[in-house]
Amino acid sequence: MFIVVVSLVVGVLHLYPWKRIVVDNTTRGSRGRRIGNTLFVLLPLVMIAGLATGTSIDPAVAQWLAWPGYLWLAVFFYLVLVLLVLEIPRLALLRWVRADETDPRAGVSRRALLTRGSAVAAGVVAVGVTGYGVSVAMGPPTVTHVPMRVRRLDPRVAGFRIALISDVHLGPIIGRSYVQRIVDLVNDQQPDLVAIAGDLVDGTVEDLADAAAPLAELRSTHGTFFVTGNHEYYSGYRAWVDYLPRLGVRPLRNEHVDIRHGGAAFHLAGINDHTAYQFQDPGDVEAAVRGRDPEQALVMLAHQPRDVGEAAAHGVDLLLAGHTHGGQLSPFEMLVTLQQGAVAGAYEVGDTRMYVTRGAGFWGPPVRVGAPPDISVVELRPA
Structure with a gap:
């Protein structure tokens, strides 16, 4: 049903760029019209196929649909965005177009100049921005050092550093070399x-065990911890929760552990994803903090920033989250803010206090614009 709904929405949304690029610039029955019509049918179908098979078939096969389908998704996004922006000068020049329908010197109507110019400009910008975004997404993540003052933190723990990783999205495009x-x-x-704040995978253990294998090489004083993200629940979360300890990664499932460092300690808690209740595995902040020492600082891992309200109600001192990708495709961060209440930082x-990382990978298009991939090193300091 989800794929059917997405297909219908995608099909309707494609009518707008199809009208502006194909219909407005070609004549009925012409070769250009036929080519344009074919592309605006095939590309959405490939995109939908990529979305539908990304977590359900062997990544080695899925990548042949994922690359063209996801790239078209990014191009389509910016194509629509630029065309919408260009509607403003189109309306402003409407009187100029109507006043003189033809340019006798060039033999081309002003309307044709305007529609063709808009189509070319939108195509060039969409492809150019997408190309730039691919180079950013496929490049190495930036390492961001973030000092965070934490209430109740024992001064002897000052300087404790947590490497925060989120949203790797192992799957058809991101593989072992990236990990x-x-x-x-x-x-x-x-x-x-090391803290992994969910959305590590887009696929099953059977298909992605080899790609995830380098996680066993993570080195830190107190080990690696993990909480589920929403995408784990699309990928067989129980199998991943059982498998990750083989790589030295400990899942935190609505629970906390004591981290002893420098003669002092703080609590590290983790909760299941905000939407995990849909899979009968709900996140539970109350259970995660039960039995805590109220005199010790409490740091919590959660996939989604919107858990911060409940975390605050239960006395969490610092929440570390991901999920947002920093928006991934600017200006998409505006919608992310409405839905999550936070984007990054x-x-x-x-x-x-809460810190949200932009994530080390990407979902869908291998494209990041205005939100480069990130590994955050959070340094704890006493408030």
């Missing part, structure tokens, strides 16, 4: 602890 690069970047930082809700 190895992330692992090497993290190990170079020599962190005290540091926030405060009551006495609780």
Whole structure:
């Protein structure tokens, strides 16, 4: 049903660029019209096929649909965006077009000049921005150092560093070599602890075990911890929760552990994804903090920033999250803010501080515009 709904929405949305690029610039029955019509049928179908098969078939096969389908998704997004922006000068020049329908010197109507110019401009910008975004997304993640003051943190723990990884999205496009690069970047930082805040995979253990294998090489003083993201629940979360400990990664499932460092300690908690209740595996902040020492600082891992309200209500001092990708395709971050209440960076809700990473990978298009991939090294400091 989800794929049917997406297909219908995608089909309707494609009518607008089809009208502006194909219908407005070609004549009925012409070769250009036929080519345009064919592309505006095939490309959406490939995109839908890529979305539908990304987590359900062997990534080695799925990539042949994922690459063209996801790239078209990004081009389509910016194509629509630019065409909408160009509607403003189109309306402003409407009187100029109507006043003189033809340019006798060139033999081309002003209307044709305007429609063709808009189509060319939209195509050039959409392809150019997408190409730039591919180079950013497929490049190495930036390493961001973030000092965060934490209420109740014992001064003896000051300087404790957590390497925060999120949204790797192992699957048809991101594979073992990309994970190895992330692992090497993290190990170079020599962190005290590694935290993976969900959406590690887009596929099954059977298909992605080899790609995930480099995670076993992560090195830190206190180990690697993991909480589920929404995409784990599309990929067989139980199998991944059982498999990750073989790689030295400990899932935190609505629970907390004590991290002892420098003669002091703080609590590290983790909750299941905000939408996990749909899979009978709900996140539970209350269960995660039950039995805590109220005198010790409490740091919590959660996939989605919108858990911060409940975290604040239960006395969490610092929430570390991901999920947003920083918007991934600017200006999509505006919608992310409406849905999550945060995009990337540091926030405060009551006495609780929150840091949201942009994520180390990407979902869908291998494209990042205005939101480069990120590994965050969060340094804890006493408030």
